[in-house]
Amino acid sequence: MTDRRTVLAGLAVTTMSVPTAAAARGDPVAATRGDPVAATRGGRVRGVRERGIxxxxxxxxxxxxxxxxxxVPPPAWRNVADATRYGAAAPQTRSEEPTSEDCLFLNVWTPGLDRARRAVMVYLHGGAHAHGSGSDPLYDGTDLARRDVVVVTLNHRLAALGYCYLAQLGGPAESGNVGNLDIVLALEWVRDNIARFGGDPACVTxxxxxxxxxxAVTLMAMPEGRPLIHRVATMSGQHVTAAGPNNATVRARxxxxxxxxxxxxxxxxxxIERLVDAMAMTDPIEHKxxxxxxxTLDHHVLPxxxxxxxxxxxxxxxxxxxxxxxxxxALWIGDMLRRGDTTWDNLPARLVANSVKDVAxxxxxxxxxxFYPTRTAGQIxxxxxxAGRSWPGHLIQAEERAKIGAPTWMYQLDYPSPEAGGVLGAFHSLDIGLVFDNTAVPSARTGDDALARSLATRMADSFVAxxxxxxxNTRALPAWPRFDLATRATMIFDRTCRIESDPRREERxxxxxxPYIKPGG
Known part of the structure; x- marks a missing residue:
């Protein structure tokens, strides 16, 4: 029987010889007159022109x-490599696109291959640390790039392959954070190559x-990550603590x-199929x-x-x-909200099952x-x-930054999705399509009427600024002050955008x- 390590070594040699995802699949390079060709440090790549980008x-x-x-970085190549198709996503459960352990690919949208030194916006996809890729249609960077910026999305190793902490079990010391190190490697590629795509390596968000x-916020705590980034925006990324090494070892075992x-x-x-099947197991600490x-707090990559x-x-x-x-x-309890079957009798159990803060x-x-005498049990x-699960982490991030005088701005999306008659409100992930100005993409779930498009314009313009x-701050928004503990100024993105001081104060x-304690951390 062939030793798996020999196979992996052969895979490494094979992948080192192909510079792009299309080449890895053996896709033919079908050049069209006028296709853009960019030079990278490793060699030249041919892309496409789509809607002027x-x-x-x-x-x-x-x-x-x-x-x-x-x-590690790939080696250089000689011929012009085809760069017209997305690369494989990382192996994961419930994937809806091709996956492979050979998944370290990124994508670039740019207005021009010139020396304009545009701001660079690097997007990290959601899906906890276990699902997703940079090729989701919702993350298409065309409309952001039209605002004269360079947009980058990327794939990196996920779930066990990216974050299984094996350092206490004889594995690599960095194993609990190799997914983040993949992102660092991608940012090093941006630093070394993005000027050839019209971007400014000294202006990376x-x-x-x-x-x-x-x-994104974890990179700010990583000595290898910080020097590569110049601004950060976290959208519902309520990371306060990483996994502790002891619990991470329990999971690894x-x-x-x-x-x-x-x-x-x-x-x-x-x-790899054995690993993906095992990723579907019930969490041994949270038991769900x-x-x-x-x-992972590994005292090494993440100190x-x-x-x-x-x-x-x-x-x-x-x-x-x-x-x-x-x-x-609402993203997680949406079925309950649609059914409308929350009563005053079953509300206590549902609160306990879907909250993090331990309050009776x-x-x-x-x-x-x-607070809200007219609200139904479902609305409460x-x-x-x-307020007891997702919001506290965001507040802690802003509060801790305010304590050290670090420049921080806070926003809250109030604009409701039109789905289910609006009962879902502004649920987790609804801001993605607005920030990318991609409300026409069905998975945005914002609707694509004049109100949604207007809000998307304002949010996208603000992120670009x-x-x-x-x-x-932009001219289309009211003055957006920095967040501080005295006023807690927060931009409310809604049909009418406004600044509120300490919104939902009583709930907070x-x-x-x-205390806010990360489940299973």
Whole structure:
């Protein structure tokens, strides 16, 4: 029987010889007159022109010679490489697109291959640390690039392949954070190559939603990440703490057992299908959902938590946007909200099941009925689970930054999705299509009427202004002050955009009596 390590070594040699995703698949290079050709440090690549923007897809930025270990840059090549198709996503459960361990690819949208030195916006996709890719249609960078910026999306290793902490079990020291190191490698590619795509390597914004936002703020706590980024925006990425090394080791042991590996070395040789099947196991600490792999406090790649015990002073110079949506948890409890079957009798149990803050449900319900006497049990479920689960992490990020005087702006999306008659409100992920100005994409779920398009214009313009200058203010918005503890000024993105001081104050104070503890961290 062929040794799996030999196969992996052969894979590494093979992938090192192909510079793009299309080449890796053996796709023919079908050149068309007028197709853009860009020069990178490794060699030339041919993209396409789409709606007036130059697009390069599936650009290889790294290879991973060993599973669970740090990736390295690819070697140079001679011929013009085809860059017209997205690369494979990382292996993951429930994937809706092709996946492969050979997944370190990025995509670029640019107005021109010139020396304009445009601001660069690098987007990190959501999906916790376990799902997704940079090729989702919602992340198409065309409309942002029309605003004279360069947009980059990327794939990196996910779930066990990117975040299984094996350092205590004989595996690589960096194994709990190789997904983040992949992102660092992609940012090094941006630093070294983006000027050839009309971008400014000294003006790089990293922004991301949910798990992508969590990774963005984690880079600020990583010595290898900080020098590569100049602004950060986190959209519902409520990362305060990473996984602790002991709990991460518990998960690694459970995962190895589920996959049928007796050691970290054996785990590195198993067929990838075995690992993906094991990723679907129930989390051994939270006892629900899939096993949770995330950035790990490994005292090596990540020497501290992103926002505990404070915001890292080493990153205080990096401007930060902290964003959240008014009704985050509707993404997860949407079926309940659509059914409308939440009653005063079953509300306490549903609150406990969908909250993180440990506050008595009868107390929470009584207070909410005082705050909002006309709201139904279902409406209180949505409000209280958002305030007791998703919102606290965002508040901590902004508060800790304010304590060290770091430039920070906070926003809250109140604009409701038209789905289900509006009962879902502004749920988790609704801001993605608005920031990318992609409301016409069905998965945006914003609708594509004049109101949605107008808000998208304002949000996209604000993010672009932030990318250029480190300040999100534009003429189309009311003056957006920095967040501080005295006023807690927050931009409310809605049909009418406005600044509110300490929005939902009573809800914030209600849950402030209990600490925010990351589940299973």
């Amino acid at each position: 130059l697009v390069f897809k599936g650009l290889r930025y790294g290879i991973a010679p060993r599973r669970f270990a740090r990736a 990293v922004f991301g939603q949910s798990g992508g936002g969590a990774k 459970a995962f190895m057992a589920q996959a049928g590996a007796r050691s970290a070395a054996e785990l590195a040789t198993l067929p 959902g899939e096993i949770s792999f995330t950035s 501290r938590h992103p926002f505990y015990p404070d915001a890292p002073r080493e990153a205080a110079h990096i401007p930060l946007i902290v964003g959240n949506t008014h009704d985050e948890t 449900p009868d107390y929470v319900i009584a207070r909410y009925r005082q 479920l949505l409000a209280a689970t958002t 932030f990318a250029r200058s480190g300040d999100p 104070l209600l849950f402030a009596v209990a």
